[in-house]
Amino acid sequence: MRELMMRRYGELKRRLTLQLGSADLAGDALQDTWLRLESHKEPAEPVLHPISYLMRMATNSALDKIRGERRFLSGEEVEQIFDNLSDPAPGPDRSIEARSEVERLLLVMQEMPVRQRRILTLIRVDEMPRQEVARHLGVSLSLVDRELKRAHEYIVEKMR
Numbered sequence: 001m002r003e004l005m006m007r008r009y010g011e012l013k014r015r016l017t018l019q020l021g022s023a024d025l026a027g028d029a030l031q032d033t034w035l036r037l038e039s040h041k042e043p044a045e046p047v048l049h050p051i052s053y054l055m056r057m058a059t060n061s062a063l064d065k066i067r068g069e070r071r072f073l074s075g076e077e078v079e080q081i082f083d084n085l086s087d088p089a090p091g092p093d094r095s096i097e098a099r100s101e102v103e104r105l106l107l108v109m110q111e112m113p114v115r116q117r118r119i120l121t122l123i124r125v126d127e128m129p130r131q132e133v134a135r136h137l138g139v140s141l142s143l144v145d146r147e148l149k150r151a152h153e154y155i156v157e158k159m160r
Contacts, residue, residue, distance in 0.1 A: 002037050004050050005030075012054060018142070019055075020062050021149045029062035036061070108158040112151060119144055120151040 005012065009030065016026035033054060047053045109117050115137075122128045122136070123144075130148070134141045 001047070001050060001054065002034070005034060005037065005054055008051065008054075012051070012058065015055060016058055016062070018146060018149070019059065021145065021152070025062050025065070026058070028065060029058040032061040032065070033058045104159065105155070108155055111158070112154055116147045116151040116154065119147045120155075123148060 013023070013026050013030060016029060017023045020026050020029070036057060109120070112120070118137070119133055122133045123130060128136070130144050131141055134144045137144070
């Protein structure tokens with residue numbers, strides 16, 4: 001398994017990045033998978049689909065990491081909470097700045113391809129689950145994930 005993982009690392013990372021929406025998370029998950037393989041014996045029976053097996057291990061590792069991170073607030077989130085406590089009402093400058101950012105975001109979203117904008121809106125604004133968006137639009141879940149990732153990347157690039 002370890003030899004296969006070394007040979008197919010690039011492919012595994014690309015697939016995980018598409019699935020997870022983050023190259024960093026995919027890399028961390030593959031590293032955890034490698035460590036898990038190092039510390040455990042090879043399976044007693046041959047694995048019929050070794051790439052799928054490695055992908056499942058890495059996906060589970062990424063999910064564990066995500067769940068673990070959700071339990072704690074980041075330093076930035078804690079800082080924002082304290083900032084909000086000290087100044088609960090935004091001043092005129094902050095209100096104008098926020099309104100300007102929202103207007104800019106809306107303009108950027110209007111420039112996006114229609115399908116990306118629709119998927120982004122359904123998931124981030126309407127809070128519709130990804131599976132339901134796929135069903136609603138009649139497309140695959142992997143397409144929804146790819147388009148959502150592209151939409152996020154597009155916004156980040158244009159808002160810089």
